[in-house]
Amino acid sequence: MIEFSSLRDMSAGLANRDFSSVELTQDHLTRIQTADSDINSFVTVNPELALAQAARADQRRAAGDQQPTVGLPFAHKDIFCTDGVLTTAGSKMLSKFIAPYDATVVAKMAEAGMVSIGKTNMDEFAMGSSNETSFFGPVSNPWDFDCVPGGSSGGSAAAVAAGLVAGATGTDTGGSIRQPAALCGITGLKPTYGRISRYGMIAFASSLDQAGPMARDAEDAALMLSVMAGFDPKDSTSAQRDDSWLAELVVNGIPELDRPLTIGLPEEYFRAGEHMGALEAAKAELQRLGHVFKSLSLPHTESAIPVYYVLASAEASTNLSRYDGVRYGHRCDNPQSLQDLYERSREEGFGQEVKRRILTGTYTLSVGYFDAYYVKAQKIRRLIAQDFDKAFAEVDLVLAPTAPTPAFKKNQLTDDPVAMYQQDLFTVPTSLAGLPAMSIPCGFSQGLPMGMQLIAPAFREDLPLMLAAQFQRLTDWHKRRPGEAS
Amino acid sequence: MSWEAVIGLEIHVQLATDSKIFSGASTAYGAAPNAQACNVDLGLPGVLPVLNERAVEMAVRFGLAIGAQINRHSIFDRKNYFYADLPKGYQISQFETPIVGEGSITITPATGKPRTVGITRAHLEEDAGKSIHDLFPGQTAVDLNRTGTPLLEVVSEPDMRTAQEASAYFRQMHTLVRYIGICDGNLAEGSMRCDANVSVRPLGQEAFGERTEIKNINSFRFVEQAIEHEIARQIDVLESGGRIERETRLYDPDRDETRSMRSKELSNDYRYFPDPDLMPLTISDDFIERIRLTLPELPEARCARYVEELGLSVGDANAISSDIERAVYFDAAVTAQASAKQCANWIMGELSAYQKKHDVSLAECPVTPILLAQLIARIDDGTLSSKTAKTLFDALWEAGADADVDELIKTLNLAQMSDDGALTEIIDDLIAANPKQFDELRGGKDKMLGFFVGQVMKATQGKANPQQVNEIIRAKL
Numbered sequence: 019m020i021e022f023s024s025l026r027d028m029s030a031g032l033a034n035r036d037f038s039s040v041e042l043t044q045d046h047l048t049r050i051q052t053a054d055s056d057i058n059s060f061v062t063v064n065p066e067l068a069l070a071q072a073a074r075a076d077q078r079r080a081a082g083d084q085q086p087t088v089g090l091p092f093a094h095k096d097i098f099c100t101d102g103v104l105t106t107a108g109s110k111m112l113s114k115f116i117a118p119y120d121a122t123v124v125a126k127m128a129e130a131g132m133v134s135i136g137k138t139n140m141d142e143f144a145m146g147s148s149n150e151t152s153f154f155g156p157v158s159n160p161w162d163f164d165c166v167p168g169g170s171s172g173g174s175a176a177a178v179a180a181g182l183v184a185g186a187t188g189t190d191t192g193g194s195i196r197q198p199a200a201l202c203g204i205t206g207l208k209p210t211y212g213r214i215s216r217y218g219m220i221a222f223a224s225s226l227d228q229a230g231p232m233a234r235d236a237e238d239a240a241l242m243l244s245v246m247a248g249f250d251p252k253d254s255t256s257a258q259r260d261d262s263w264l265a266e267l268v269v270n271g272i273p274e275l276d277r278p279l280t281i282g283l284p285e286e287y288f289r290a291g292e293h294m295g296a297l298e299a300a301k302a303e304l305q306r307l308g309h310v311f312k313s314l315s316l317p318h319t320e321s322a323i324p325v326y327y328v329l330a331s332a333e334a335s336t337n338l339s340r341y342d343g344v345r346y347g348h349r350c351d352n353p354q355s356l357q358d359l360y361e362r363s364r365e366e367g368f369g370q371e372v373k374r375r376i377l378t379g380t381y382t383l384s385v386g387y388f389d390a391y392y393v394k395a396q397k398i399r400r401l402i403a404q405d406f407d408k409a410f411a412e413v414d415l416v417l418a419p420t421a422p423t424p425a426f427k428k429n430q431l432t433d434d435p436v437a438m439y440q441q442d443l444f445t446v447p448t449s450l451a452g453l454p455a456m457s458i459p460c461g462f463s464q465g466l467p468m469g470m471q472l473i474a475p476a477f478r479e480d481l482p483l484m485l486a487a488q489f490q491r492l493t494d495w496h497k498r499r500p501g502e503a504s
Numbered sequence: 505m506s507w508e509a510v511i512g513l514e515i516h517v518q519l520a521t522d523s524k525i526f527s528g529a530s531t532a533y534g535a536a537p538n539a540q541a542c543n544v545d546l547g548l549p550g551v552l553p554v555l556n557e558r559a560v561e562m563a564v565r566f567g568l569a570i571g572a573q574i575n576r577h578s579i580f581d582r583k584n585y586f587y588a589d590l591p592k593g594y595q596i597s598q599f600e601t602p603i604v605g606e607g608s609i610t611i612t613p614a615t616g617k618p619r620t621v622g623i624t625r626a627h628l629e630e631d632a633g634k635s636i637h638d639l640f641p642g643q644t645a646v647d648l649n650r651t652g653t654p655l656l657e658v659v660s661e662p663d664m665r666t667a668q669e670a671s672a673y674f675r676q677m678h679t680l681v682r683y684i685g686i687c688d689g690n691l692a693e694g695s696m697r698c699d700a701n702v703s704v705r706p707l708g709q710e711a712f713g714e715r716t717e718i719k720n721i722n723s724f725r726f727v728e729q730a731i732e733h734e735i736a737r738q739i740d741v742l743e744s745g746g747r748i749e750r751e752t753r754l755y756d757p758d759r760d761e762t763r764s765m766r767s768k769e770l771s772n773d774y775r776y777f778p779d780p781d782l783m784p785l786t787i788s789d790d791f792i793e794r795i796r797l798t799l800p801e802l803p804e805a806r807c808a809r810y811v812e813e814l815g816l817s818v819g820d821a822n823a824i825s826s827d828i829e830r831a832v833y834f835d836a837a838v839t840a841q842a843s844a845k846q847c848a849n850w851i852m853g854e855l856s857a858y859q860k861k862h863d864v865s866l867a868e869c870p871v872t873p874i875l876l877a878q879l880i881a882r883i884d885d886g887t888l889s890s891k892t893a894k895t896l897f898d899a900l901w902e903a904g905a906d907a908d909v910d911e912l913i914k915t916l917n918l919a920q921m922s923d924d925g926a927l928t929e930i931i932d933d934l935i936a937a938n939p940k941q942f943d944e945l946r947g948g949k950d951k952m953l954g955f956f957v958g959q960v961m962k963a964t965q966g967k968a969n970p971q972q973v974n975e976i977i978r979a980k981l
Contacts, residue, residue, distance in 0.1 A: 339593020
């Protein structure tokens with residue numbers, strides 16, 4: 019009935035009384051039950067909570083509430099604290115942690131009447147690009163169960179791609195929304211740093227973490243963005259802005275582009291490669307729409323990966339100090355001393371990739387190394403941001419591939435962390451610059467979906483959304499379903 | 505050999521905000537364990553700190569009071585270490601860029617001359633929780649109520665040379681922070697704690713000796729004792745050919761000794777770095793000026809004014825200006841035309857004694873500054889003797905703020921006898937009754953004058969004006 023429908027279509031169905039939110043939710047629950055065993059995209063499914071939320075949504079609709087979001091089922095990445103619900107961040111450390119409060123994003127979506135079906139699988143503490151570091155097992159890419167969905171928001175991407183939900187929240191620190199969106203053939207938006215509150219979102223790297231929507235198309239992503247966004251007094255780094263267009267997205271959808279855009283093509287991102295065909299075709303499509311391309315250079319691109327891994331690991335190493343077995347989370351058996359409690363709880367509770375980053379980060383913050391790593395990386399981070407500032411003096415948007423390859427096989431890169439880190443090559447620079455960037459499906463390579471990345475100046479999410487909506491009106495890459503590739 | 509000590513103090517001032525520095529939880533003292541630790545204080549996954557603007561105001565108040573540079577731009581850093589009562593595994597503090605820069609404070613040790621002590625910096629940070637090791641056998645209890653309580657850590661220059669100076673500095677700081685209303689000054693509840701850095705060097709040598717740090721001293725007495733002891737210990741070690749190790753020591757007031765806690769070589773690398781959850785703290789000139797307007801006249805300035813404009817002795821001026829309540833009371837009485845000197849005497853004499861006896865603050869005293877001023881005026885115009893003035897004070901205390909001074913003087917018949925005729929009559933009677941004593945007085949034994957004055961006072965129940973009595977008796981000679 020509603021498989022692979024968009025949020026907008028479901029919203030119309032609810033408004034039209036074609037079905038109730040309870041029916042819609044039950045339908046989602048049934049589909050998850052049958053289809054997710056092959057995919058493993060959910061860590062937790064909450065039939066009772068979801069149906070209760072759906073029943074309240076139906077009451078709201080019956081009472082005349084016409085907000086388009088009321089009654090729409092979706093899923094949360096398991097990184098958002100959800101009051102009374104298991105919140106694991108994909109880690110053994112939190113495998114039994116019932117959050118005692120709602121993240122701001124969770125509260126906002128509940129207020130908008132949206133129905134949280136459950137919590138999606140993810141790389142442990144969002145550290146990974148393949149969803150293979152999850153304590154709850156790897157997620158399969160719906161396009162090829164032998165392949166990874168990307169990460170860290172791999173569960174959200176796979177759930178949307180498999181039609182289990184039409185939308186899911188994700189978080190992106192160095193590409194964790196965009197890369198899995200690309201690898202699963204869906205639309206994902208990492209907004210500007212500060213656009214969405216981080217309160218209640220389990221921290222990986224605080225200066226980079228940003229929540230965002232993952233959906234079937236730009237319209238649905240925009241719908242979710244307008245609910246998620248906004249200043250939060252509980253998050254000092256959230257932006258105080260009055261962007262009225264954001265609120266209007268819910269009601270009116272994405273506005274039409276009223277002019278052709280100048281789109282920058284950074285030469286550092288377009289080195290010839292076997293997977294560039296889809297992107298070339300998409301460029302041709304955009305050109306036919308009247309947009310103009312301009313070559314440019316982002317000269318510090320090659321430093322982005324090392325800079326990112328220094329800074330993100332440094333922040334992570336201290337963000338994860340709170341998992342010490344004292345107040346909550348995994349605690350070792352029979353600790354003999356405080357030191358023993360720390361050592362064994364953390365040894366047992368964290369996975370290998372998390373430990374690798376804690377060690378890296380601890381090292382780079384240590385006396386004697388701080389200047390050589392952390393301070394230097396901060397300086398280069400500013401240079402990378404300046405590259406983009408210069409680019410946006412000349413162009414409206416920057417277009418780039420999202421990931422260097424389509425989805426790769428499970429276990430293919432697990433023993434080679436450096437090769438795994440290269441998955442973030444095209445997404446990390448924008449994260450370091452705090453800029454909004456969106457990945458939309460733009461074709462296939464070797465039968466697997468490819469993503470195209472649209473990068474915008476800070477707080478101009480409207481630009482990639484408008485361009486993506488225009489592109490998606492003329493193409494159907496985003497409508498393809500697993501099993502019916504090219 | 506003669507030795508000289510070099511002492512610097514780090515004082516943790518607990519700021520008197522209603523809520524914590526990075527969360528909305530209450531800072532009230534004495535709640536049930538962990539009842540005042542919210543999600544943020546507990547360091548739950550996903551929580552974020554939000555800076556309490558009141559704490560910033562108080563830090564700026566302090567900076568202005570010590571004449572320091574207020575840094576328009578300061579940064580909160582994470583100080584990383586693991587401990588059971590440190591929920592996040594790091595303390596949010598300020599490392600390289602504190603909110604308050606260099607300033608100074610003048611101290612007056614009990615012995616020795618007033619001197620200026622430099623203050624290197626003062627920075628904002630959050631307090632940790634409390635580990636309680638003696639509550640459950642073999643286990644440690646953790647109370648996180650104190651977690652996130654705002655602290656201002658005030659670091660002095662190594663400007664002090666004796667334990668007495670260090671103690672005077674601690675006292676002066678205690679006076680100041682209460683004066684400007686940023687700390688309740690309750691030492692027993694840990695509102696002010698101090699670490700002392702102590703070293704000794706041969707007198708005349710310029711280079712500092714190796715120093716030790718004495719942790720967590722929380723009383724004026726212990727500051728002096730602990731430092732005194734540590735100086736003696738260091739001199740002992742050096743004179744017996746030993747070497748001072750750089751280490752942290754703990755003062756044990758029961759045994760009057762300091763014990764080694766840990767050596768600095770083994771100390772943590774705190775891996776300071778800017779906390780990415782907090783924006784750099786930016787303070788506008790406007791913000792600073794607004795706070796400057798609300799600062800009271802500070803103790804030093806007040807003391808100088810009392811000496812120069814009101815003619816108080818340095819001792820009296822100090823005693824009154826060092827306590828804000830007292831100073832405010834004094835100023836109010838002086839404004840109501842009381843003579844400053846008398847006023848000071850009364851505040852530190854009767855008023856202070858009654859206050860203690862009845863356990864009330866100055867603001868709660870039934871004898872208001874205005875009543876005291878009226879009482880003093882009646883002494884000045886000769887209506888009251890010092891004795892009857894005390895009787896009146898007692899009556900005023902009973903009667904309360906609405907009392908009418910002149911009415912009470914009348915009701916209680918306290919006015920001095922200034923009627924020459926009546927006094928002469930009494931004196932004549934006394935001379936008649938004590939001829940021998942009168943002869944002695946006449947013979948030049950001046951001591952006898954006191955006898956007669958005393959007798960007159962007795963006969964008049966203290967209401968006679970002693971001056972006048974003197975004059976009348978002398979006239980009889």
